[in-house]
Each structure stands twice: as C-alpha cells, then as structure tokens.
Amino acid sequence: xxxxxxxxxxxxxxxxxxxxxxxxxxxxxxxxxxxxxxxxxxxxxxxxxxxxxxxxxxxxxxxxxxxxxxxxxxxxxxxxxxxxxxxxxxxxxxxxxxxxxxxxxxxxxxxxxxxxxxxxxxxxxxxxxxxxxxxxxxxxxxxxxxxxxxxxxxxxxxxxxxxxxxxxxxxxxxxxxxxxxxxxxxxxxxxxxxxxxxxxxxxxxxxxxxxxxxxxxxxxxxxxxxxxxxxxx
Amino acid sequence: xxxxxxxxxxxxxxxxxxxxxxxxxxxxxxxxxxxxxxxxxxxxxxxxxxxxxxxxxxxxxxxxxxxxxxxxxxxxxxxxxxxxxxxxxxxxxxxxxxxxxxxxxxxxxxxxxxxxxxxxxxxxxxxxxxxxxxxxxxxxxxxxxxxxxxxxxxxxxxxxxxxxxxxxxxxxxxxxxxxxxxxxxxxxxxxxxxxxxxxxxxxxxxxxxxxxxxxxxxxxxxxxxxxxxxxx
Numbered sequence: 001x002x003x004x005x006x007x008x009x010x011x012x013x014x015x016x017x018x019x020x021x022x023x024x025x026x027x028x029x030x031x032x033x034x035x036x037x038x039x040x041x042x043x044x045x046x047x048x049x050x051x052x053x054x055x056x057x058x059x060x061x062x063x064x065x066x067x068x069x070x071x072x073x074x075x076x077x078x079x080x081x082x083x084x085x086x087x088x089x090x091x092x093x094x095x096x097x098x099x100x101x102x103x104x105x106x107x108x109x110x111x112x113x114x115x116x117x118x119x120x121x122x123x124x125x126x127x128x129x130x131x132x133x134x135x136x137x138x139x140x141x142x143x144x145x146x147x148x149x150x151x152x153x154x155x156x157x158x159x160x161x162x163x164x165x166x167x168x169x170x171x172x173x174x175x176x177x178x179x180x181x182x183x184x185x186x187x188x189x190x191x192x193x194x195x196x197x198x199x200x201x202x203x204x205x206x207x208x209x210x211x212x213x214x215x216x217x218x219x220x221x222x223x224x225x226x227x228x229x230x231x232x233x
Numbered sequence: 234x235x236x237x238x239x240x241x242x243x244x245x246x247x248x249x250x251x252x253x254x255x256x257x258x259x260x261x262x263x264x265x266x267x268x269x270x271x272x273x274x275x276x277x278x279x280x281x282x283x284x285x286x287x288x289x290x291x292x293x294x295x296x297x298x299x300x301x302x303x304x305x306x307x308x309x310x311x312x313x314x315x316x317x318x319x320x321x322x323x324x325x326x327x328x329x330x331x332x333x334x335x336x337x338x339x340x341x342x343x344x345x346x347x348x349x350x351x352x353x354x355x356x357x358x359x360x361x362x363x364x365x366x367x368x369x370x371x372x373x374x375x376x377x378x379x380x381x382x383x384x385x386x387x388x389x390x391x392x393x394x395x396x397x398x399x400x401x402x403x404x405x406x407x408x409x410x411x412x413x414x415x416x417x418x419x420x421x422x423x424x425x426x427x428x429x430x431x432x433x434x435x436x437x438x439x440x441x442x443x444x445x446x447x448x449x450x451x452x453x454x455x456x457x458x459x460x461x462x463x464x465x
C-alpha cells in the first residue's frame with residue numbers, strides 16, 4: 001500500500017500551521033512561544049548569571065545550559081511519558097549543541113545562560129519546536145547570534161518523503177522514518193541531525209534539501225515574531 | 234555591486250543581510266561574511282556614513298570601566314565590601330576606594346558603619362579583569378551613598394534614552410516632578426522627593442520610557458504624559 005495522501009490533508013512538503021510570539025514571559029530576560037500544528041513550545045532565557053555548581057564554570061567563556069521538559073499534562077499518554085527522563089536530558093543536550101554554533105557567549109566568562117524549554121502540548125516535532133522557540137528567546141534576550149536557528153523534522157512515511165511529520169505519521173503502521181534537523185536558515189548549515197528509522201543515501205540528500213526549504217519558511221515566522229514585538233510591519 | 238538593504242533606525246534580526254559590498258563597514262552587533270554585512274544581534278540599526286552598527290534593545294548589564302552605576306551592598310568584609318551591580322557576579326569595593334578620607338581598620342569596629350548591608354551606593358567601575366571580576370570605587374565626583382528614596386530598575390540598554398541628549402529627558406522629568414533622580418549605567422534608577430506623589434509620577438514616567446524606548450517621538454509623548462500627570 002502506498003501513502004498517497006497525508007492523514008491531515010497537507011501536501012508532502014507542507015508544514016503544519018505555525019504561530020510564534022516573542023516576549024511571553026515577563027520576568028525572563030528573553031522568551032518566546034512557538035506553535036506548529038498541535039505542538040506548543042515555550043522557551044525562557046535567563047542570564048548571563050552566576051553558575052552553580054562552580055566546578056562547571058569556565059574562565060574562558062560563558063556556557064549555555066538547555067533544559068527540555070514536557071509538561072505533565074502534555075502528550076497523548078502513550079509511549080513517551082512527560083517529565084524528567086533520560087530522553088529529556090538528551091534532548092536538552094542536543095538542543096544546546098544545536099544552538100551553540102550561532103552563539104558567542106565568550107564575553108561573559110564564568111557565567112551560564114539558562115534556557116528552559118517547556119512543552120505544553122505535544123504532537124511530534126517537540127525538539128524542533130523547542131529549538132525554534134529557544135533561538136527566538138535568545139535573540140529576544142539580546143545575545144549576539146550569527147543567525148537564528150530553525151528546526152524541522154523531515155522523514156519518510158510509507159514510501160513518501162514528507163516534511164514536518166505529525167504524531168500520526170510517526171506512528172504509521174507500515175513504517176516511518178523521522179529525522180529532526182536544526183538549520184541556520186541563511187547559510188543552510190546543519191547544527192542538528194538525528195534519525196529514527198531507515199533511509200537510503202539519495203533519499204537522505206533529498207530530505208536535507210527539503211528541510212532547508214522548510215527551515216526558511218519557519219525563519220520567516222521567526223522574523224515576523226521578533227519584528228511584531230517592536231511593532232514593526 | 235554596492236547595495237544597502239536597510240534604512241537607519243530599522244529593526245535588525247540576527248542573520249539578516251544588511252548590506253552588500255566592501256564599501257560598507259561592520260561595527261558592533263554586525264559581522265562581515267564575504268562581501269555581505271550580516272546582523273548578529275536583535276536591535277535598532279544605526280547607520281553612520283557607511284558604518285553599520287546595531288544598538289541592542291535588551292540584555293543584562295555588562296560592566297565596563299568608567300561606567301557609573303548604582304549598586305547594593307550585599308556583604309561587608311574585613312577590608313572590603315561586596316556590591317550587587319546587576320551583573321552575574323558581585324563587584325568588590327576595596328577599602329582604599331571606599332572613601333576619600335582615611336579609614337583606620339586597626340582601630341577595630343566594623344566597616345558596616347560606612348556602608349552597611351542593603352545600602353544603595355552610586356559607584357564607578359574602576360577595574361574589570363579578563364574574567365569579568367569587577368572592582369568599584371567611591372572616589373569620584375557625585376559618588377555617594379544614596380539615602381532615602383526608592384530604587385527602580387529598567388533595561389540597561391534603555392539608559393541612554395532615559396537620559397536623552399545631554400540629559401534632556403532626565404532633566405525634563407526632574408524639572409516637572411521636582412524629584413532628585415540618579416541613573417546608573419546598569420539600569421538602576423534612584424528617585425527621591427519630599428512629596429511621595431512626585432516619586433510616583435517619576436516612577437510611572439520612567440517605566441513608560443522603559444516600555445517605549447524604541448518608539449520615535451518619545452520625547453513629545455513623555456512631555457504630554459508629564460504635564461497630564463502633574464496637573465492631576
């Protein structure tokens with residue numbers, strides 16, 4: 001059987017409807033909300049601030065510390081259970097590594113920049129939504145950044161290459177491959193690439209190109225959110 | 234080949250291509266890649282001739298030598314004080330920088346009779362090491378303990394706007410409300426007046442500036458707000 005129509009009626013290279021807002025958390029130094037389909041991520045940035053435990057301090061540069069968390073009422077109740085886990089720890093770590101290449105925090109030695117990502121509602125692509133929101137929050141906090149970071153998951157559902165998988169597609173019974181990517185929209189550099197499933201070399205190349213196109217669309221939403229905060233446009 | 238994609242006072246977003254061509258020069262908040270100039274910070278563009286600079290709209294205070302800031306004494310040592318100036322780590326106020334008069338430690342007695350826990354002081358940044366360890370000093374014109382009044386905090390990036398050109402904005406508020414106001418580069422503002430109502434008006438106006446610092450025509454708006462508030 002072939003997968004010839006997406007379960008939510010989207011085109012194969014179409015992203016779910018997106019919404020972004022900057023400055024949503026009053027007491028954070030920077031914050032943002034990013035919504036893609038039914039996935040909702042909030043990111044809050046605090047810092048540069050004093051780092052504890054102090055053995056983690058680096059006298060050469062500040063460090064970035066990301067915390068990923070699915071809120072206890074999020075998810076559909078199956079497979080992934082919300083809350084602190086091995087999985088959330090790992091996603092926090094890859095988020096950090098996806099964001100660090102654009103950041104320059106060497107001006108704040110011995111300090112930490114804390115990024116808290118909270119997912120209120122999850123329907124696949126949570127780490128991507130988290131990274132996209134975190135990049136916005138960091139920009140809002142006024143940090144020097146080479147570029148924003150936009151993240152999207154691409155993959156293969158049945159025999160079709162698709163962009164921005166939903167939970168239903170991830171669980172497609174005849175097999176699905178899910179590949180989250182974080183991309184610098186301007187240059188197309190990749191800062192995160194993970195994969196769950198099987199894919200051929202040619203398909204992988206095509207998927208990366210598709211992800212770059214999608215990242216540029218996400219970037220447009222990001223830019224609009226930042227400009228909206230200051231009433232431009 | 235030379236191309237400018239932006240105007241002066243536009244909002245720049247990280248990664249935005251601001252200009253093309255070697256004629257333009259990148260300044261703070263921007264970088265050059267190939268022959269393009271790219272924004273590396275969220276902020277307002279300041280175009281000065283062919284030099285492109287971004288003035289950030291947000292961000293915490295980063296100490297710089299020569300800044301005059303308002304700090305809060307958080308700890309009193311045997312020969313120094315620790316002062317919270319809004320950066321990640323506290324600044325140190327050494328004994329010899331604390332006063333222009335001689336302080337005799339040998340005689341005993343706590344240093345807290347000079348500056349005590351919770352005191353707010355107007356101080357100057359005298360030293361910032363490579364690891365951002367900061368020293369402050371009380372030796373300089375206008376540097377003193379702030380007695381009475383209240384402290385409010387605004388974004389450090391908005392301090393230039395609150396002060397205005399040659400102090401135009403802050404003098405406007407001082408004249409209209411009759412308050413004594415001191416502004417630290419770290420965004421801490423000290424307000425004091427005999428009349429608590431005047432303090433409230435000044436607080437309200439400064440918070441308004443903090444919110445609307447990026448708007449053009451801010452001075453007129455604040456003038457209107459001040460005359461409306463003071464007539465109440």
